[in-house]
Amino acid sequence: MLGLMQERPLLISSLLEHAACYHADREIVSRTCEGRLRRDTYRTLAHRSRQLAHALIRMGVKPGDRVASLAWNTHRHLELYYAVSGIGAVLHTVNPRLFPEQLTYIINHAGAKVVMYDITFDKLVADLRPTLDHVKTYVALTDADHMAGMPEGSLCYEDLLAAEPTEFDWPVFDENTASGLCYTSGTTGNPKGVLYSHRSTLLHAMMLCQVDGLALSSRDATLLCVPLFHVNAWGVPYGSPLCGAKLVLPGPNLDGKSLYELAKTEGCTFSLGVPTVWMGFLDHIEKTGADAKSELMMQRLIVGGSAAPKSLMRKLDDLGIHAFQAWGMSETGPVATVAHALPKHDALSEEARFDLRCMGGRPMFGVELRLIDDEGRVLAHDGDTPGELQVRGPWVTSGYFGGEGTGPDAEGWFSTGDIATVDPDGFVRITDRAKDVIKSGGEWISSIDLEDAAMRHPQVAEAAVVGVPHPRWQERPLLVVVPKGDAPDKAALRDFLTDYVARWWLPDDVVFVDELPHTATGKLQKMVLRKAYAEYVLPDVATGNRGAAE
Numbered sequence: 001m002l003g004l005m006q007e008r009p010l011l012i013s014s015l016l017e018h019a020a021c022y023h024a025d026r027e028i029v030s031r032t033c034e035g036r037l038r039r040d041t042y043r044t045l046a047h048r049s050r051q052l053a054h055a056l057i058r059m060g061v062k063p064g065d066r067v068a069s070l071a072w073n074t075h076r077h078l079e080l081y082y083a084v085s086g087i088g089a090v091l092h093t094v095n096p097r098l099f100p101e102q103l104t105y106i107i108n109h110a111g112a113k114v115v116m117y118d119i120t121f122d123k124l125v126a127d128l129r130p131t132l133d134h135v136k137t138y139v140a141l142t143d144a145d146h147m148a149g150m151p152e153g154s155l156c157y158e159d160l161l162a163a164e165p166t167e168f169d170w171p172v173f174d175e176n177t178a179s180g181l182c183y184t185s186g187t188t189g190n191p192k193g194v195l196y197s198h199r200s201t202l203l204h205a206m207m208l209c210q211v212d213g214l215a216l217s218s219r220d221a222t223l224l225c226v227p228l229f230h231v232n233a234w235g236v237p238y239g240s241p242l243c244g245a246k247l248v249l250p251g252p253n254l255d256g257k258s259l260y261e262l263a264k265t266e267g268c269t270f271s272l273g274v275p276t277v278w279m280g281f282l283d284h285i286e287k288t289g290a291d292a293k294s295e296l297m298m299q300r301l302i303v304g305g306s307a308a309p310k311s312l313m314r315k316l317d318d319l320g321i322h323a324f325q326a327w328g329m330s331e332t333g334p335v336a337t338v339a340h341a342l343p344k345h346d347a348l349s350e351e352a353r354f355d356l357r358c359m360g361g362r363p364m365f366g367v368e369l370r371l372i373d374d375e376g377r378v379l380a381h382d383g384d385t386p387g388e389l390q391v392r393g394p395w396v397t398s399g400y401f402g403g404e405g406t407g408p409d410a411e412g413w414f415s416t417g418d419i420a421t422v423d424p425d426g427f428v429r430i431t432d433r434a435k436d437v438i439k440s441g442g443e444w445i446s447s448i449d450l451e452d453a454a455m456r457h458p459q460v461a462e463a464a465v466v467g468v469p470h471p472r473w474q475e476r477p478l479l480v481v482v483p484k485g486d487a488p489d490k491a492a493l494r495d496f497l498t499d500y501v502a503r504w505w506l507p508d509d510v511v512f513v514d515e516l517p518h519t520a521t522g523k524l525q526k527m528v529l530r531k532a533y534a535e536y537v538l539p540d541v542a543t544g545n546r547g548a549a550e
């Protein structure tokens with residue numbers, strides 16, 4: 001027997017219309033590419049998104065068509081989020097920081113018909129244009145005053161909107177319809193397209209607004225430091241209208257000073273971003289001596305997207321900001337686990353509770369987890385045994401766009417490529433990416449833990465650990481350090497690490513560099529480092545010693 005309840009599909013347009021109706025005056029503040037600070041509300045977001053919906057249809061965009069964006073976090077990009085998906089087309093957010101060859105590959109692979117770009121990308125678009133096979137229309141996301149110098153034939157976004165009415169009847173269609181297409185940044189190989197649906201997006205957005213999710217609410221003013229071109233900015237552009245949170249969009253300026261100023265002047269209470277963003281933020285506070293404790297209203301802050309150094313989390317905590325981690329990936333919506341302590345943890349020491357917040361976190365409702373070994377055997381959730389993390393759930397991918405890569409198995413388990421432990425309460429601790437883990441004499445060394453320990457040293461600004469070949473141990477860790485001021489003494493640094501890791505984990509050598517390679521989303525690019533040091537001869541190998549592992 002079927003229930004007698006209405007089958008209203010879960011559609012992205014309903015988020016917008018809800019906010020326009022019940023949070024109409026709540027603000028959306030953006031730093032535009034033209035330099036101004038612009039103030040919108042959910043009412044004006046809805047008006048402009050509806051105008052854009054008309055314009056897209058007039059342009060010939062049909063349901064299922066891919067509309068690509070090359071854009072920063074601004075009100076206009078947010079309008080694309082609602083208008084493109086709202087008419088049943090697919091918003092293909094493209095990471096403009098990728099190499100041009102990767103951009104060509106991605107946009108062609110996606111089969112995008114339209115490219116909408118920020119004026120900061122005029123040259124990039126002009127260069128890409130001859131290589132893009134399917135794009136018919138280019139739209140510059142700006143007004144008529146700033147069209148000079150834009151690639152020839154580009155349409156002006158503001159002119160398109162001005163010609164359209166602010167009312168629009170959003171079509172109603174199957175909630176499983178594709179809404180967004182986002183390619184993994186390729187840390188571990190060729191970019192692959194993850195195709196989100198209206199249903200997956202809404203369910204994920206609902207969970208973000210749970211207290212044990214991101215606790216996003218109408219009381220929040222969110223500084224959105226995760227780019228809209230990266231995994232839907234962790235779903236926050238959808239969760240915000242759902243609950244009526246104020247949104248603060250930093251545009252192209254993601255440096256510490258700009259973020260700090262916006263957080264201060266807009267009274268931001270919540271923020272989220274990758275560790276490198278927060279390193280810049282803290283650097284600004286340190287350099288200027290800004291009184292963050294009294295100037296900021298920031299209550300909660302998520303450091304995610306890659307392992308967060310504990311030293312960074314501690315510094316945020318010291319400013320009175322409750323820093324915690326979340327784990328996920330493009331293929332998981334992206335947020336899958338969030339690091340909130342349980343009531344039973346109240347009795348733990350402050351340090352132990354802080355350690356919990358530095359873990360990947362526990363699954364939100366809807367996300368199932370398990371660990372497997374190399375033979376695919378399911379492992380215990382004892383907090384000790386590492387294995388590959390697998391996930392399944394209604395906002396986990398069921399396969400990549402174009403059928404590439406390896407999707408989930410027949411039971412829906414998707415292999416994340418992350419090595420983790422899971423404790424009996426479901427707390428996930430990411431110890432490495434399968435490709436980054438250092439395999440020394442049949443044992444595993446966590447590059448993340450070693451990096452974390454190195455970054456506690458006062459003379460270490462950033463650290464990366466990669467495995468380099470060793471004749472006896474197969475691989476041994478090499479520590480690559482960007483020094484803070486004078487480079488520390490190598491032996492002293494190794495000595496320092498003994499407080500945090502086992503002796504046999506100690507890096508066999510340390511090299512100092514001016515900077516480390518990062519992906520377009522600010523993550524350490526281990527693949528590049530591994531290549532750069534593939535032939536590195538460790539000191540004990542050169543001298544014929546048995547090595548530091550003994």
Ligand code: ADP
Binds near residue numbers: 184187306308329
């Ligand atoms: P890419 O795979 O191209 O880097 P994603 O943005 O999807 O693109 O990255 C997801 C990966 O980021 C995860 O598989 C994991 O390795 C890493 N990651 C995300 N959150 C965390 C976290 N809290 N701790 C450690 N690693 C994390």
